[in-house]
Amino acid sequence: MARTNSEVVFQDFFPSMVERLGAEGFIAELCNGFRLLMDVEKGLITFESLKRNFMLLGLQDLSEDELLCMLREGDLDGDGSLNQMEFCILMFRLSPGLMNGSRRWLEGAVVNGL
Numbered sequence: 544m545a546r547t548n549s550e551v552v553f554q555d556f557f558p559s560m561v562e563r564l565g566a567e568g569f570i571a572e573l574c575n576g577f578r579l580l581m582d583v584e585k586g587l588i589t590f591e592s593l594k595r596n597f598m599l600l601g602l603q604d605l606s607e608d609e610l611l612c613m614l615r616e617g618d619l620d621g622d623g624s625l626n627q628m629e630f631c632i633l634m635f636r637l638s639p640g641l642m643n644g645s646r647r648w649l650e651g652a653v654v655n656g657l
């Protein structure tokens with residue numbers, strides 16, 4: 544089974560990270576990811592910062608439409624960009640295995656860790 548869509552990758556990747564890093568370490572990794580992608584001046588992930596930083600990370604295979612979808616899906620307060628909380632929630636939602644398996648401690652970790 545060699546499926547390569549992003550959902551499958553996230554699903555396999557995140558639970559093993561949680562196992563390795565623990566809840567706090569995993570949240571810290573997500574925050575690092577957020578900082579990698581954010582607009583440094585605004586402290587938010589915008590479409591421009593997402594596009595620019597994905598290029599820098601060598602992830603330019605994603606189309607602008609896909610980036611825009613990701614941004615729209617994660618943008619809970621409708622300001623057109625992702626803050627740290629919105630980014631973390633989006634990452635959890637992209638990982639169904641993580642959500643199903645570890646929902647309770649994850650909610651606690653988000654509340655305490657951010």
Ligand SMILES: [Ca+2]
Nearest residue numbers: 618620622624
């Ligand atoms: Ca937002």
